[in-house]
Amino acid sequence: MKRMKKYILALAFVPTVLGACNSNLDEIVYSDVTEQNYTYDNALAAMGIVYANMRSLFGHTNFYMVQETTSDELVMPANPSGWDDGGIFKRLHLHTWNSENPQLLNMWNVLYRGVTNSNRVISQLESGKIPPPAGVTKEALVAEMRAARAFSTG
Amino acid sequence: MLGGYSWRQTNYQDYWMQNWDFPTDDFSYNNIGAGLALARGEAPQNSYQSSNKLIGYFFRLNYSFQNKYLLMASIRREGSSKFGVNNKYGNFPAVSAGWNIRNEGFMDGVKGISALKLRGGYGITGTEPNDPYMSLNRLNFDTYILVNGQWVQAINPSTNANPDLRWEKKEEANIGLDYGLWNNRVTGSIDLYKRTTRDLLLDYSVPTPPYLYNTIRANAASMENKGIEFQVNVAAIDHKDFKWNTSVNYSTNKNNCCSLSDKNFQLAAGYFDAGTTEEPIQQAVSRIQIGQPIGNFWGFKSIDIDENGYWVIEGKDGNAKPIAQQQADDKKIIGNGLPKHYLNFNNTVSYKNFDLNVTMRGAFGFQILNTPRMFYAAPVMLTRGNLLTSAYDKVYGKRALADDQSLNYLSYYIEDGDYWKIDNVTVGYNIKLKNVAVRGLRVYVSGSNLATITKYSGIDPEVGVTGLTPGFDDRTRYPATTTYTLGASFTF
Numbered sequence: 001m002k003r004m005k006k007y008i009l010a011l012a013f014v015p016t017v018l019g020a021c022n023s024n025l026d027e028i029v030y031s032d033v034t035e036q037n038y039t040y041d042n043a044l045a046a047m048g049i050v051y052a053n054m055r056s057l058f059g060h061t062n063f064y065m066v067q068e069t070t071s072d073e074l075v076m077p078a079n080p081s082g083w084d085d086g087g088i089f090k091r092l093h094l095h096t097w098n099s100e101n102p103q104l105l106n107m108w109n110v111l112y113r114g115v116t117n118s119n120r121v122i123s124q125l126e127s128g129k130i131p132p133p134a135g136v137t138k139e140a141l142v143a144e145m146r147a148a149r150a151f152s153t154g
Numbered sequence: 155m156l157g158g159y160s161w162r163q164t165n166y167q168d169y170w171m172q173n174w175d176f177p178t179d180d181f182s183y184n185n186i187g188a189g190l191a192l193a194r195g196e197a198p199q200n201s202y203q204s205s206n207k208l209i210g211y212f213f214r215l216n217y218s219f220q221n222k223y224l225l226m227a228s229i230r231r232e233g234s235s236k237f238g239v240n241n242k243y244g245n246f247p248a249v250s251a252g253w254n255i256r257n258e259g260f261m262d263g264v265k266g267i268s269a270l271k272l273r274g275g276y277g278i279t280g281t282e283p284n285d286p287y288m289s290l291n292r293l294n295f296d297t298y299i300l301v302n303g304q305w306v307q308a309i310n311p312s313t314n315a316n317p318d319l320r321w322e323k324k325e326e327a328n329i330g331l332d333y334g335l336w337n338n339r340v341t342g343s344i345d346l347y348k349r350t351t352r353d354l355l356l357d358y359s360v361p362t363p364p365y366l367y368n369t370i371r372a373n374a375a376s377m378e379n380k381g382i383e384f385q386v387n388v389a390a391i392d393h394k395d396f397k398w399n400t401s402v403n404y405s406t407n408k409n410n411c412c413s414l415s416d417k418n419f420q421l422a423a424g425y426f427d428a429g430t431t432e433e434p435i436q437q438a439v440s441r442i443q444i445g446q447p448i449g450n451f452w453g454f455k456s457i458d459i460d461e462n463g464y465w466v467i468e469g470k471d472g473n474a475k476p477i478a479q480q481q482a483d484d485k486k487i488i489g490n491g492l493p494k495h496y497l498n499f500n501n502t503v504s505y506k507n508f509d510l511n512v513t514m515r516g517a518f519g520f521q522i523l524n525t526p527r528m529f530y531a532a533p534v535m536l537t538r539g540n541l542l543t544s545a546y547d548k549v550y551g552k553r554a555l556a557d558d559q560s561l562n563y564l565s566y567y568i569e570d571g572d573y574w575k576i577d578n579v580t581v582g583y584n585i586k587l588k589n590v591a592v593r594g595l596r597v598y599v600s601g602s603n604l605a606t607i608t609k610y611s612g613i614d615p616e617v618g619v620t621g622l623t624p625g626f627d628d629r630t631r632y633p634a635t636t637t638y639t640l641g642a643s644f645t646f
Contacts, residue, residue, distance in 0.1 A: 023161075023209055025235040025242040027287055030203035035291045035311060048299030048308035079537075083434040084560050087480070100437075100482040112362040120311070120366075 040130040043141055050117045050148045056110050061088070061102045063110070069093050114152030118145045160210040171199035206286040207235040224252035224273075234282045234321075238289035241320035248277030269334030269341065276328075280321040283355055288371040291315035314360070314370040318416075322355045322373060342386040349379040350412075359426055374416040377448065381407035396505050403498040409447040427452065429623035431525070437563045439523065440623045441487070449492040449624040451523055452485055456564035459549045463556030465564060477562060488565035491617075491625015494519030497574075507584045516574035517616070524612045525629040528567040533557045544611075571625060573608035573615040594645035603636045 029037070040046050057063040068074035069092040076093070078084035091097045097104070122145045124130040125138055132138050173189030174197070181188055191197040214228035226249070233243040252273040255261060261270070291314065295307035328347040334340065353373030360370050383405040391398040414421040429439030441452035457474060458466035465477035469484050495518040503510045529535060530542045533555055546554045549566070582598035608615045614634050617627045 022207075023233075025207055025209065025233050025237075026239070027235050027290060028205055029287060029290070029292075030205070031201070032204075032287055032290070032292045032294075034287075035293060035315070038293055038309075040309070042306070042309075044301045045299070045306050046309045048301065048306060049297070049310045052297045052299045052308045052310070078434075078558070078560050085434060086436040086562075087560070088436070096479075096481075098482040109362045109368050113366060116363050116366045117311070 040124070043125070043130050043132050043136075046124070046130050047121055047141065047145060047148075050114055050121065050145065050152075053110060053113055053117065054151075057107065059106075061106050063103075063107045065089065065092060066103045066107060070095065111152045115149055118149035118152065121145050122149075155216070156212075156214045158212050160208075160212070162208045163205065164207075165205045166203065168202040169200070171197065173197040204286050205235075208282070209233045220257070222254050222257045224254070226250045228277075232280060232321075236282050236286045236288065236319075237321065238317040238319035240317045244280045244321035244323065246278045246280050246323075248275070248279075250275030250277070266336055267333070268336065268338050269332065271332040272330075273332070274329040275326075277326055279324050279326070281324065281355065282321065283319075283371065288313075289316045289319035311366055314365050314367050316370055316372050318373075319355075319371060320353060320373055323352045325350045325352065339389045339392065340386065342384070344385075345383040347379075347381055347383075350376065351379075352376045353416075358421065372416060374421065375414045375442075376412045378410045378412055379407055380410075381405060397503070399502045401498075401500045403496075405496045406494055407492075408494070409449070409492055411442055411444060411446055411448060414442070414444055429626060431528070431563050432629070435528070435561050435563050439563075439626055440491070442622060446487070447490060447492060448622060449490045449520075449619075450487045451489040451491065451521065451565075451568055451625070453488050453563040453565060453568075454480060454484055455486050455488055456562075456566040459552050459555070461553075463549075463553055464559050465555075465562060465566075467564070477559075480562075486565075489521030489523075489568040489625070491520055491522065491571075491623070492619060493517035493571070507586075509580075509582045509584070511578070511580040511582075512576070513578045514574065514576050516572070517619075518572045520571050520619075520625055521568045522571035522610055522612065522615060522617055522625045522627050524567050524569050524610070525627050526612055526631075528563065529561065529629055532559065532561055534559055534561065569610050569612075571608070571610050571615045571617070573606055573610065575603070575607075575616070576605040578602045579604060592644050592646060595642065596645075597642045598640075600639040600641065601637065602639075603634050 059065075065076075069076055069089050076084075076089035078090070084090055086100075088101050088103070091101060092103065121130065122142050125132070125142050125145070132141050171186055173186050173192045175190035176185075176188050186192075189197065210230055210232040212228065212230040215226065217225040228248045230246040231243060232246065235242070250273065252271055255270040255272060256267065261267070292312055294310050294312040296312075297308050297310055298305045299308045300306075326347060326349045328345060330343055330345040332341075332343045334342075354375040354377060355371065355373055356375060357369045358372050358374055359368055362368050383403070385401070385403045387399065387401040389397070389399050414424065414426070425441050425443035427438030427441050431437045431439060437453065439451065439453075440448075441450050442448060443450065454465075454477070455468040456465050456477075457468050460466055460476065466474050467477055467480060467484060468486070469475040469479075470481070475484070496515070497518070498513070498515045500514070501510075501512045527542065527544070530540070531544045531547070533541070533545055534557060535541055535545070536557075549555055578600065580598055580600040582596055585595040585597070587593060587595060606615065612627050613631065614627075616634070617625055619625065
C-alpha cells in the first residue's frame with residue numbers, strides 16, 4: 001500500500017511537470033488580424049467599409065431589385081431554360097412576394113450592417129482607437145459617419 | 155489505474171507561388187524568378203499559417219473482481235485553443251460496469267447458456283470545431299474603397315465574435331447484453347443506447363442588429379438519438395467438411411431535435427433551413443425544427459398536374475392550388491432522409507476445399523430527394539442540354555410537363571429509398587501442395603457492389619446520411635463502381 005501511495009504521488013506530479021510545456025490556450029493568429037490586436041492607422045480605410053458594403057444594395061437579391069422589378073421599369077421573366085431562381089423575381093413583379101424572397105432580408109441586413117459599422121466606427125473614433133489623419137478633426141469624421149448612418153436608416 | 159497528460163500543438167503552413175513564361179523548362183521549380191509573369195505583375199503568390207493547441211489530463215481506473223464484476227471509470231479534462239476565452243476547458247467523465255453472469259455460482263448447473271454478460275455505461279465525449287479562430291472577431295481587407303482618387307483596402311470586420319464558443323458534448327448511456335448459447339454455437343448481443351448531443355456546434359442565423367453579420371458559429375442546438383442494435387452469429391452447420399456461419403446485424407435509430415437556443419441567443423422561429431437545391435430552383439432542402447427529427451425534406455407537396463401541364467400543389471389549407479400561386483407557408487414536411495432501420499446479413503460457407511462468402515446489407519424507412527430527376531426530367535431543361543429519357547413521360551398518368559413549366563422542388567421528386575444490396579460475393583478454392591516451395595495456394599473470384607434491389611429510380615439509393623441534409627442525392631454524382639477480382643494467394 002505504501003508503494004502504491006508512492007505511485008499515486010508520482011502520477012499526481014506528472015501533469016504538473018509536463019504542464020510546464022506551454023499550457024496557454026490563447027489563440028495565436030498569423031494570417032488573420034482581430035479587432036483586439038489590430039492597430040488602426042488609417043481612419044479612412046476604417047470608415048470606408050461603411051461605403052463599400054453599400055455596393056451590395058445594387059445586387060439581384062437586394063434593394064435594387066425591390067425598387068425596379070416591383071415597378072414596370074424592369075421585368076425579369078424566366079429565360080427559356082427555366083432560370084427563375086424559384087420565382088423570386090416573378091413574385092416581386094406580380095406583387096406576391098413572401099417571406100422566402102431574399103431581397104427584403106438581404107436589404108435589411110446590408111442596411112443594418114451599415115448602421116452597426118457606423119456606430120462602431122463612431123465609438124472607435126471617439127475613444128481614440130481610430131486616430132484621425134493629420135489636418136482632419138475627429139468631429140468631422142464622426143459627422144461623416146453619422147450621415148452615412150442616417151443614409152442606412154433612411 | 156492510469157493517469158496522463160497530453161499536449162498537442164498543430165501548426166499549419168501553406169505557401170505557394172506561381173510564375174510562367176520561363177525561357178526554359180530546365181529550371182523546374184528551382185529558379186522561380188526566371189519567368190516573366192511575375193515581372194508583369196500577373197503571377198500570384200500566397201502564404202497562410204494557423205495554429206491550435208489541445209491539452210488533456212486524463213485518469214482511468216479499471217477494476218475486476220473475480221472475473222464477475224468489472225468496473226471502468228475515467229475522466230478527461232480537455233482544453234482547446236479553438237474555443238472562446240470564457241470556455242477553453244471541458245470535463246468528460248465516463249463510467250461503465252459489467253456483470254459476467256455466467257461466472258456466478260448459480261449458473262453452474264445451467265446447460266445451454268455458455269456465455270452471459272450484462273454491461274452498462276455512461277459517458278460524455280467532446281467535439282471541437284475543425285478550424286481555429288472561430289470565436290474571434292476577425293478583420294479582412296478583401297474590399298476596396300476609393301479615397302482621394304486612390305483605391306484603399308477597407309478594414310472589414312468579417313465575423314461575429316463569440317467568447318462563449320465551447321465544447322460540443324455528447325452524452326451517451328447504453329446498456330447491453332452479450333450471450334452465447336450451446337457452446338457458443340450461437341453468440342450475439344443486444345444494445346440499447348440513448349445519445350444526447352448538447353451545445354451543437356453550427357453556424358446559426360442571428361439577427362442584424364445586434365450582430366454585425368447574420369451568422370455566427372455557436373453552440374445552441376441539442377439533439378437526441380435513441381436506438382437498439384441486435385447482433386446474432388450462428389454456426390449453423392459445423393461438420394468437418396461442411397461449415398456454414400451466418401450473422402445478422404440489425405439496428406434502428408430515432409432522432410429528435412430538442413432545442414435550438416442558447417442562453418445568449420434564441421432562434422425565435424424555432425427552426426432553420428439547410429442545404430440548397432442550387433440554381434435555378436434556389437430553395438433550401440431540409441428544415442431542422444424543434445421536436446422534429448433531422449432530415450425532414452421541406453418543400454411543396456405536389457398532388458396533380460393541370461390540363462396545360464403545370465403543377466398543382468396542396469396549399470396550406472389542404473386545398474389544391476396552381477404552382478404559380480405558391481406561398482412559403484404552403485411548404486410541408488414531404489419526407490425524411492434518415493434511414494430508420496439498417497440490416498446486415500453475412501454468410502460464410504465452406505465445403506471441403508471450397509469456400510463462399512456473401513455479404514449483404516440494406517437500409518429501410520427513408521426517402522431520397524432525386525435531384526437528377528428534378529433537374530433533367532423536365533422539358534424546360536432542353537434549352538440547356540441533355541435530358542433524361544423520362545422527361546416527356548406522363549406525370550400522374552395525365553400528360554407530360556409543359557415546355558415552360560419551370561423547375562420546382564416538389565414531393566414528386568421525393569422517392570422511397572429502401573434498398574438491399576449484395577455487397578460482396580467471394581468464391582475461393584484452396585489447394586494444398588506438398589514437397590514444393592509453395593505450400594498453399596488459394597484461387598478466388600470476388601465481386602463487389604454486385605446487385606441493388608430497390609424501387610428508387612436514381613443511380614444508387616445509398617446516399618449520404620450524415621449532416622443536416624441526409625437523403626440528398628447529388629445532381630452530379632459519380633456512380634458507385636462494380637468490381638470483379640480474380641486472384642490467387644500463395645503461402646510459402
